[in-house]
Amino acid sequence: MIDEKDLARRPIVQESVQHNARTVSNIRALTASLFGVAAGTLGLESFPGFIFYFLGTATVSMLIYALKAESKPESYFFQPLGDLWAGDLFGGLMSFVLTWTLFYGLCKA
Amino acid sequence: MAALATAVNILGMLFLAHAVYSAYEHSLLPSSSTPTAASYILPQALDPKVNLPLDITLETLFSVFLLCAGVVLSSPELKPIQWNVWAGRLERSKEAREIKEVGVGGGNPYAGLEERAGFLDIRAASRGFEEWRQQQDGGKIES
Numbered sequence: 001m002i003d004e005k006d007l008a009r010r011p012i013v014q015e016s017v018q019h020n021a022r023t024v025s026n027i028r029a030l031t032a033s034l035f036g037v038a039a040g041t042l043g044l045e046s047f048p049g050f051i052f053y054f055l056g057t058a059t060v061s062m063l064i065y066a067l068k069a070e071s072k073p074e075s076y077f078f079q080p081l082g083d084l085w086a087g088d089l090f091g092g093l094m095s096f097v098l099t100w101t102l103f104y105g106l107c108k109a
Numbered sequence: 110m111a112a113l114a115t116a117v118n119i120l121g122m123l124f125l126a127h128a129v130y131s132a133y134e135h136s137l138l139p140s141s142s143t144p145t146a147a148s149y150i151l152p153q154a155l156d157p158k159v160n161l162p163l164d165i166t167l168e169t170l171f172s173v174f175l176l177c178a179g180v181v182l183s184s185p186e187l188k189p190i191q192w193n194v195w196a197g198r199l200e201r202s203k204e205a206r207e208i209k210e211v212g213v214g215g216g217n218p219y220a221g222l223e224e225r226a227g228f229l230d231i232r233a234a235s236r237g238f239e240e241w242r243q244q245q246d247g248g249k250i251e252s
Binding site: 043 | 125128129132133136155156157160161166169172173174176177178181182184185186187188189190191193194195
C-alpha cells in the first residue's frame with residue numbers, strides 16, 4: 001500500500017528508479033538468451049525448459065541482490081518484490097524461446 | 110571490478126563454446142539417440158530427459174552461471190532511490206558539484222529554488238554595493 005504521507009516525508013528519486021529498472025531489464029534480456037543456449041544444448045523439451053528459464057531468472061535475481069543491491073533491495077527498488085524478484089520476468093521469455101529452439105535444432109536434429 | 114567482470118565473461122564464453130561444441134559432437138554419435146531411463150522421482154511431464162554425459166551438462170550449467178555473474182558484474186551500478194541518500198551523494202561528490210551549464214550540476218537539487226534571481230532585492234544589493242564602495246574610497250583617502 002502506497003502511503004502518501006510516507007512518500008512526502010521520504011521522497012523517491014524518479015530518475016534513479018527508472019535507471020535501476022532499465023539496468024534490471026538489460027540484465028534480464030542478456031541472460032534470457034543465454035538460458036536459451038543452455039536449454040537447447042541440454043536438449044530440454046516443453047515444461048522442463050520453461051522451469052529452467054524460471055530457475056535461471058531466480059538465480060539472476062539472487063546475483064543482482066548479492067552483487068548490485070548490496071543485500072538492501074529496499075534502498076534501490078521501490079517495491080523489491082515486484083521490481084527485483086519478478087521485474088521483467090516475462091520480458092526475456094521470447095528471446096529465451098528463440099535461442100532455445102535454435103540451439104536445440106543445432107545440437108539435436 | 111570491470112577487469113574482473115571481463116575476465117569472468119571471457120571465461121564463461123570459452124566454457125560455453127566448448128560445452129556447446131561437445132554437445133554437438135556427442136549428438137553425432139550413433140549411441141546419442143538412445144532414450145534415457147525414466148526418472149523415479151519426477152513425474153513424466155517434468156522429467157528433463159537429458160541424455161548428454163554428466164560433464165557436458167555440468168560444464169553448460171557452470172558456464173551459463175559464470176556468464177550471468179559476468180553480465181551482472183559488468184552492468185552499471187544501481188542508484189539509490191531515497192532522496193536523502195541520492196542528494197547526499199550528489200553534494201559529496203566533486204564532479205557533481207561542478208556547474209556545467211545553467212541549471213545543470215551544482216550538487217544541490219534545490220538550487221533553482223534557493224537562488225531565484227526574480228526574487229532578488231536589487232535595491233538592497235545596490236545599497237550594499239554603494240556602502241562597500243564608499244568604504245573602499247574612504248580607505249584609499251586614509252592611506
